[in-house]
Amino acid sequence: MTRTYLFATFALTLAPISLHAQEGVMRMCAERDPPEICTCATERLQAELSPDDFALYDRIGTDYMNRKESGESMTEAWDAAVAGAGSRISVTNTFGRAHRDAINECSG
Structure with a gap:
């Protein structure tokens, strides 16, 4: 009984982390697509x-x-977010293409 309780507590503790860990990906998708497609694509x-x-x-x-919602243009917001993360546009654009592909696959 104690093991089951500990496992359930552990799983519930991780659930918000898992949902939070997808926040940015989900928000980018939700600009154009419904939640069920965004969940599938994520x-x-x-x-x-x-x-x-x-x-x-x-x-x-x-x-x-966050930057777009504060009024920055798409390009300014993306460039600043990428630079702020210490990454390169060429790398993150690859992720973006994979994200768009996943959205298209989930759209049917």
């Missing part, structure tokens, strides 16, 4: 990218969306 992208690459893309996505 799961596909997470399976395709390494955990480190997905986390980087997600952090950049969160920063990018």
Whole structure:
């Protein structure tokens, strides 16, 4: 009984982290697509990218969306978010293409 309780507590503790870890990816998708497509695409992208690459893309996505919501243009927001994460546009554009592919696959 104690093991089951500990496992359940552990799983519930990780759930918000998992959802938060997808915030940027989901927000970028949700600009144009419905939640069910974004959930599917996020799961596909997470399976395709390494955990480190997905986390980087997600952090950049969160920063990018925050910057856009603060009034920056798409280009300014993306460039600043990428630079702020210490990455390169060529790398993150590869992630973006994979994300768009996943969205298209999930759209049917």
